[in-house]
Every structure is written in C-alpha cells, then in structure tokens.
Amino acid sequence: MATLSGKNVLVIGGSSGIGYATAAGAIEQGANVTIASRSEEKLRAAQAALQGKVQARALDVADTAAVEAFFGASPVYDHIVVSGAAFKFGTVRDQNIDDAYAAMNVKFWGAYRVARMARVAPGGSFVFVSGFLSRRPKPNMVLVGAINAALETLAQGLALEMAPVRFNVVSPGIIDTPTRAAMPADARKALLENAAKGLPVKRVGLAEDCADQILLMLRNTFMTGSVVYIDGGGLLV
Ligand SMILES: NC(=O)c1ccc[n+]([C@@H]2O[C@H](COP(=O)([O-])OP(=O)(O)OC[C@H]3O[C@@H](n4cnc5c(N)ncnc54)[C@H](OP(=O)(O)O)[C@@H]3O)[C@@H](O)[C@H]2O)c1
Numbered sequence: 001m002a003t004l005s006g007k008n009v010l011v012i013g014g015s016s017g018i019g020y021a022t023a024a025g026a027i028e029q030g031a032n033v034t035i036a037s038r039s040e041e042k043l044r045a046a047q048a049a050l051q052g053k054v055q056a057r058a059l060d061v062a063d064t065a066a067v068e069a070f071f072g073a074s075p076v077y078d079h080i081v082v083s084g085a086a087f088k089f090g091t092v093r094d095q096n097i098d099d100a101y102a103a104m105n106v107k108f109w110g111a112y113r114v115a116r117m118a119r120v121a122p123g124g125s126f127v128f129v130s131g132f133l134s135r136r137p138k139p140n141m142v143l144v145g146a147i148n149a150a151l152e153t154l155a156q157g158l159a160l161e162m163a164p165v166r167f168n169v170v171s172p173g174i175i176d177t178p179t180r181a182a183m184p185a186d187a188r189k190a191l192l193e194n195a196a197k198g199l200p201v202k203r204v205g206l207a208e209d210c211a212d213q214i215l216l217m218l219r220n221t222f223m224t225g226s227v228v229y230i231d232g233g234g235l236l237v
Contacts, residue, residue: 001219002123005030008219010077012061012114013084014054015042017177018129018170021211022081027053037071037084048236059084061110062102072118078121081216082111083129086179093139100143107147109156115158115167123165123221127214128155132173132231152227159225166224175205175232177224197229200233 009026013019014035023174025138026033035046036059043056051125061084079104087103088095111128120126130152133145148171155167174195180188217223229235 001216002221003029004059004079004215005220006236007031007078007218008034008075008121009081010034010036010118011080011081011083012036012059012110013055013129014193015039015046015081015128017083017170017179018175018214019081019083019209020046020049021207022083024214025208025211026048026218029081045176046216054134059137061085061113062106063065064113067113067117071114071119074118076119078120078124078207079126080114080118080120080130081125081150081214082114083214085110085129087144089141089144092142095143103143107144108150109187110115112154115154115162115222120165122125122164125218125224126158127217128152128167128169129210129214130169130171130227132171132229132234135235155227156225163224164170165170166217166223168223169227170210170217171229171231172210172225173199173205173234175207175228175230177207198237199231200236203232205230205232 011019013024014023015037020078023035024031035056036057063132085107088099091233127153130148132159133141134148137145152169155169157169192204213228213230
C-alpha cells in the first residue's frame with residue numbers, strides 16, 4: 001500500500017471530529033497536513049492540540065468565491081478529505097426551506113465545489129464523508145439522508161469522470177463527535193447510550209473509527225468509487 005509520508009494532505013473540516021482525527025492520523029503517518037474550516041478560533045485550537053504540526057487555512061465550502069480563491073492560492077495537494085459540514089435538522093414540512101437549501105449547499109455542493117476547483121497530484125485522491133442515513137432514511141432527517149446519497153453517487157461519478165484521480169466515501173453511523181456539543185449534556189449522553197444499545201457492536205463510533213478508514217482509502221491505490229459504512233452494524237438492524 002502507498003504511504004502518506006511526505007504527501008500533502010488537505011482536510012476540510014479538520015478542526016473538529018472526524019476531520020480532526022483524520023488530520024492527527026495523517027500527521028502520525030508522516031504527511032504534511034493542512035486543515036481548513038470556517039472558524040479561525042477552532043482552527044487555532046486544533047493547531048495547538050496538534051502541537052503546531054499542521055497548517056491551517058480558513059474556508060467556507062458553502063461560498064463559491066471563497067473555494068475558488070482558496071484553491072487559486074493553494075499548492076497541489078496529493079489528497080483531499082472533505083469532512084466539513086454543519087446544518088440544521090427538521091421534518092420536510094416543518095423545516096424552513098432556506099435551512100434545507102443551506103444544508104444541501106454546504107454538504108453536497110460544498111464537496112462538488114471542492115472537487116471542481118481543486119487540483120490533485122498524479123496518484124491523488126479525494127474522500128468525502130457522507131452518512132449511513134443515505135441507506136437508512138429516518139423521519140426528521142429525510143433531507144440529510146438524501147444529501148448523503150447524492151454525495152455517495154457524486155463520488156462514484158467523479159471516480160469515472162476524473163479518473164485516474166480516485167474518489168471514495170466513508171459513510172459514518174452514529175459517531176460521538178463535537179457535532180452534538182450544543183445538546184444538553186444529559187440528553188446527548190442518553191441519545192448515545194440508547195444508540196449504542198441498539199447496535200450489534202454495543203457502542204457508538206469514535207472519530208478515529210472513521211479516520212482509520214479514510215486514511216486507508218488515501219493509501220489504497222486500487223480503491224476508487226467505494227462507499228464504506230463505518231456504522232457499528234447500523235445498517236443491519
Ligand atoms: N458525528 C456523526 O454522528 C456523523 C454521522 C454521520 C455523518 N456525519 C458527517 O461527518 C462529517 C463530519 O462530522 P463531525 O461529526 O466530525 O462534525 P464536527 O465535529 O462538528 O466537525 C465538522 C467540521 O466541519 C467544519 N465545517 C462546518 N461547516 C463548514 C463549512 N461550511 N466549510 C468548511 N468547514 C465547515 C467545522 O468547522 P467550522 O465550524 O470551523 O467551519 C468542523 O471542523 C459531516 O459531514 C457529518 O454530516 C457525522
């Protein structure tokens with residue numbers, strides 16, 4: 001398997017959760033890592049936690065001009081991971097339509113913009129992070145499932161259209177990351193405990209569970225168009 005040593009790896013969403021764990025893992029494997037996300041404060045905190053071993057650049061993938069400017073002033077990366085997204089949930093009838101558009105704009109169109117504008121070195125690859133709701137739609141999260149399904153199909157189409165650049169997708173189940181930090185602590189704990197009970201593996205995922213798979217996808221040069229569900233068996237129950 002190829003090595004990440006000396007490779008330039010960009011992790012969008014690298015200031016938190018799955019993206020942060022991916023950045024940390026890539027550093028351990030000897031890559032030159034850049035993390036990107038919207039908040040300068042979060043980027044600085046992540047940089048400090050990673051002992052200054054990463055570069056950090058602000059980027060909002062929902063902003064077409066910002067994505068263009070970012071890649072216009074970028075080195076050629078070997079690998080790009082798109083894990084950056086944040087949006088509101090709600091039922092189709094009740095969710096504000098502008099929030100619904102915004103969710104699609106950041107998670108689906110964000111990845112589309114990055115794939116469209118970034119240039120990667122020969123032998124390079126992209127990994128998108130979707131979510132198992134693509135295969136397991138849930139009430140109140142219908143739109144997110146549809147966005148994840150679109151993202152998975154986008155990657156598979158790009159694996160053909162942009163070949164030999166490789167595109168793969170990690171599709172997480174329930175992962176304990178800062179994404180639920182705004183929930184009251186008790187409610188968050190109950191949600192995660194309840195989710196764990198219902199899974200074959202009897203625990204929820206950690207960011208590292210997804211990061212390990214992402215890093216394998218970057219290194220495995222025979223892997224493209226693959227969607228791997230890291231969900232503790234969530235699709236089986
Ligand atoms: N955690 C789960 O249970 C779970 C399950 C299924 C799928 N996923 C998916 O996994 C991905 C990562 O989630 P996570 O749990 O690691 O979340 P997280 O800990 O909240 O991290 C999200 C990251 O994305 C960045 N981000 C948000 N909006 C952005 C934008 N417009 N442009 C650039 N960066 C942006 C955030 O930083 P800033 O705020 O600084 O921008 C942060 O670094 C998401 O796509 C999420 O939908 C997560």
